[in-house]
Amino acid sequence: MTQNASTLGARPDSGPVEELLRRAGTRILIGRMFRYAGRALCWSAVPCTAAIVFSKLRWIAPPSPEFTAVLMVLATLVGAVIALIRRLSPLEVAKLTDRRADLKDRLSSAIEFKQVAHDRDAAFYTEQLADAEAHAHNLQLKALFPIRLPWEMPVGILCALVVFLTFYLPTLPRFWSPEKKAEVAEVKRRGIEIEKLAKDAEKSADQQKLDETRRAAAEARKLGEQMRKGKITKKESLVALNKLTHKMEETQNKLANPPAKKSLAEARKDFEKALDKLEQQRAQQERKAAEAHKQMQKQNPKDVKQGNKELASKPESNAMKKSREALKQMSEALANQDKQQMQQAMEQLSEQMKKGEMSQQEMQQMQQAMQQLANSLKDTNQESASQQMQQLAEMMKSDGATDPNSIQKMAAMMKGLGQKMGKGMSPGQMMDAKSLEELAQSLKEGSLTRALGKNGSGTGGKGPGRGYNGSGGPSTAMKDPGATTPRLIATGKAQQPGGKSKTGSAEEFAKYLAMSSSSPHHLPNGKIAGTRNEGGNELHMSMTGDPQAARSSQPYYQVVQSSKRQAESALDKENIPAALKKQVKDYFELTAEGAVSKP
Amino acid sequence: MSEIELKASQFREDFNRVKSEIGKVIVGNEPIIDGVLICLLAGGHALLEGVPGLGKTLLVRTLSQSVSLKFSRVQFTPDLMPADITGTNILAESASGQREFRFQAGPIFANIVLADEINRATPKTQSAMLEAMQEHCVTVAGIQHRLHEPFFVLATQNPIEMEGTYPLPEAQLDRFLFKLLVTSPSFQDLATIIDRTTGVIPEPIEAVIDAETILQMRELAREAPIAPSVREFAIRLVLGTQPDSSHAPATVKQFVRFGSSPRGAQAIVTSAKIRALLEGRYSVAIEDIVSVALPALRHRIILNFEGQAESITTDSLIDDIVKKTYSESEIKVAGA
Known part of the structure; x- marks a missing residue:
């Protein structure tokens, strides 16, 4: 049975011994993984449990459930990974197996003999390997390397369970306080109302093709659904509702004031500069006229009297004065971004023009002012009004101020222009913005029944006019408020x-x-x-109103204690910072002390 | 069944037969019998230490009877001379009437030599054994005479009688493969001894193996392989006896003057191989090393003054060394 060295050296590495050691290595690795993961879980869950206990004793702020969960999962994973990092060599596994199975170094020796090929006494080596294989064949790895949970694992799981239950049990309706149950019912009820309102609004927006309203209503419907299903708390629902209404208001503002390259405030600055320039030009013209008059006086004193008469017969017209005021009003309106004021200013200008009192020079000044206003409004959200104003200024320049028909036509055009400036938005946008505003207002105020209708003639609502307030039949505006x-x-x-x-x-x-x-x-x-x-x-x-003073039927100290308990209960249930909790606690302690000190 | 398996099986069988024959006379003391036989098969010599009357001499005599080997006994006394052991040249008359010096072989010229109470002889006489034990030959008048193989010295000594004794020098102690401590028999063993020795004459001992078989067994035992990690364990164990070694435990550093020589490592590995074969294995295990460590090392460790003053035994030191070596060589896999 002598075998030479080459045969020994060429011995396959996948013999029964190697196969056994591979399986044993896997079992050892799994065992190590359990041990390390269990240990890591234990050492992460125990502090978390301690933190929860301390927080219940109000020594520290309660830990975040997410943080504790992530900490425990992470620690367990890290433990498992560390166990996997340390790889065992076949010799190590063989030694461990020898020790466990009391094989007197048979397997480890076999592995070592295979690693070092000997050329002498080969027969003995062969016999030794055969002996090792025979012993390996009879080994029961399950008994040798049982995959048991280490003691740390149940402790860790228990602690993790305690942590989980501490956070989870209070969320179960069975363990809710009556206040909490009422709160959840209220959220659910509001959720149903919001969902209904949003569905109505969505339907209405679909019919009227109000895109923004439809989008907002869809969001509101989702929020309502979440509230109805109890997926969010009261606090979260309030925050979400607030965000939603805020978003609606922003959208509405965007609709009302579409973005432009140039703001109205900038337009106002340009317009004021232009007015100042025109004023300066006017003053310069007056000075020139006065100088010309003086020269005339020197050259021909007789004609001076006539000239004086002519000058005296042409003072600035009342219409021009009022027009100037209107232009100032326009400037202010631009500063305030007040479209109504813009409309009023344009109507005022139209009125003054319609009177036909302006001289040709005044009309020229008026034309220049209109030209400047048109230039100032260019690139703002009043672009179309600017273009029309430009046309008007060109008309004034070409037609002059002599023809009364032209003046009337221009005045009418100016009035129309004013009305356009007053509106600012298309009817559709206006409807959309209005609808959004109402929806937002309705969500904000909590009056969650909506009167639907077209262009103001709505149905439902107890209150007069259009709105979301009320739940009844149709209402109309007061017909004769003056006679009331x-x-x-x-x-x-x-x-x-x-x-x-x-x-x-x-x-x-x-x-x-x-x-x-x-x-x-x-x-x-x-x-x-x-x-x-x-x-x-x-x-x-x-x-x-404030109620009338009533006699208390309960002693003050009892009221303090009762209120203190209620406050503490509320503090435990809400996520309130530790500092604020302390503040509340201090308040009740101070109140109680005061009660004791007072007779 | 392979050839090696057959040989190993025969090895165990022969060993057990001899042991069984000895067991007919010697009651108990099984580790001592095993130790003596291992020494015989390893080609070493054994030193038996024990108080008088424990059957040391009887053991050796029984052993010599159970194997077909020439046995001689030398009773060491203070006046024993080296020539009394090795032999000497004597003037003798030949058949032709010529007178010539002829070598008269001493008792050492035997296969099994019992050096009874070896510590009673003077160092000069004791040292006469050195060459014989190490080289298996004696030199008388410049002529070297080879001893018979197998050559096996079994020395006994009495640890309690110190007067008129000459403790064996370290060099000579090192030449013994094992130092075996013969202890008093247990209650049961003593009862058996009484029954056997005071009753009918016990059945005679038969020689079950001869010199040739012993030499074959020696050869087979030496062929047994030892894995590198097991060999490392033996080396660490021997280095652990040396006080200046990093492998030595604190007690060795404190109480030992000199540790084992390389002969200690040789003794451990050789005897461990025999033990492995006897256990039915084909390679040496750490357990074999540990089991032979005590008899192989206890006489090779020289205590310092502090150790002697504290009555430290070399056995306790070897226990410490074994524990430390175990812990150093153990595979540490947490969670495995």
Whole structure:
């Protein structure tokens, strides 16, 4: 049975011993992975549990659930990776297996003999390898290297479970406090309302082709859906709602003021400069005229009297004065970006022009002013008005100011131009912006029933006019407000907790307001609603005023303790910074101390 | 069954037969019997130490009877001269009537030599054994005489009687493969001894193997391979006996004056090979090294004054060395 060295050297590396060692190595690796991962999980979960316990004792701020989860998962993964990094050589595995199976170094010797090819005593080596293979064949690796969970693993899992339950259990409805349940129900209810409102708005926007409104309504619908399904908390829903309404307002502003290369403020600056220049030109012309008059006086004193008469007979017309004021008003309107004011200024200019009192020189000045205004408005969001204004200025230049028909035509054109400036937006955009504004307002105020309709004639709503307020049938605007003799009825909400409510007439309401010599900390909430009956229009004002002082039936110290408990309970449930929690805690401690010190 | 397997099997069988024959006379003391036989098969010599009456001499005599080897016994006394052991030239008359010097072989010219109470002889006489034990030959009057193979010296010494004794020098101690400590028999063993020795005459010992077989067994044992890692363990163990070595434990550094020579490592590996074959293995295991470490090293470690003053035993030091070497060579795989 002697075997030469070359045969030994060429012995395949995939014999039974190697196969066994490979399987043993895998089991060892898995065991190590469990051990390291378990250890890492344990050493990360235990501090997390301790942190939660400490936070319950209010020693530290509660840890973030995401942070603790990430920490534990990361630690477990790192542990597993570290276990995988250390690779065991076949000799190491063989030695471990020898030790476990009490094989008296049979496997490790076989591995070493294979690694070092000997050319002597080959028969002994062959026999040794055969002996090792025979022993390897009978080995039960499952018994030798059982894949057991290390003690750290259950401890780690237990701690992780505690951490998980600490965060998860309070989210289960079964463990909610009545306040929390009410809060969730409220969010759900609001979610349903928002969803309904958004669906209505979406439908309406589809019909009227209001893109922005449709988009906003879709977002609102999603938010409402989330709220209905209870996926977000009250706090989150409020934040999301706030963001949504803010976004709507921004979109609405964009629709109302489309972006332009040049702002109206810049246009105003240009226009003011142009007006100043025109003023200077006018003053220069006057000075020249005065100098010419003086020279005439020297050369021909007789003609001076006539000249004086001519000069005296041509003072600046009243129309021009008013036009100048109108131009100043236009400048202010541009500064304020007030389209109504722009319209008024243009109408004023039109009126003055229509009078036909302006001289040719004044008309020329007027033409120059219009030209400058057209130039100033170029590249702003009043581009179309600028172009029309340019045409008007050219008309004024070509036709002159002599023809009354032309003057009337130009005045009419100026008025139309003013109306255009006053509008600014297309009807569709206006509708869209208005609709968006109303939707945003409705979401913001929480009055979640919408009166739908076209161009103002809506259906539903208790209040007059168009709006989202109300849930009833159609309403119309007050037809004869001038003929109304309003009767103000102030009605307080009854059964307010903690005191009596007030119900009374307007006189009583006024008296109540007058009762407080200093300004109150808050004004009574008021809502004025109107009803129309045979006796005339009647205004109702319901207000929630300060309740009348009521005698307390509970001692103060009990109230403090009860409120303190409620506050602590609320603090535990909300994500409130530790510093603020301390502030609340300090407040109650101080209050309690005060109660004790006071007789 | 392969040739090696057959040889190994025969090896174990022969060993057990001899052991069984010795067991007919010697009760208990199995490690001592194993040790003596391992020394015989390894080609070394054994030093048996024990108080009188424990059967040391009987063991050697029984061994010589169980193997077909020439046995001689030398009772060492202070007046024993080297020539009394090695032999000497004597003036003798030949058949033709001529007178000539003729070498008269001493008791050392045997296969198994019992050097009884070796520490009672003077160092001069003790040193006469040195050449014989190491070189397997003696030189008398300039002529070298080879000893019979296998040559096996079994020396005994009494540890309690110090008066009139001459402790063996280190050089001579180093030439013994094993130093075996013969202990008192247990209760059960003593009962058996009484029964055997005070009753009917025990059955005679038969010689079960001869010199040739022993030499073949020696050759086979030397062929047994040793893995590099196991050899490293043996080396670390021997280096661990030296106080200036990094492998030495603190106790060795504190109490040892001199550690083992390379003969110690040779003794360990050779005897471990025999033990591996006896255990049915074809290569040496660390367990074999550890099991022969005590008898192979205990007489090679020389304690310093502090060690002697503290009554430190070399056995306890070897235990420390084994523990340290184990921990150093152990595969440390956390979680495995």
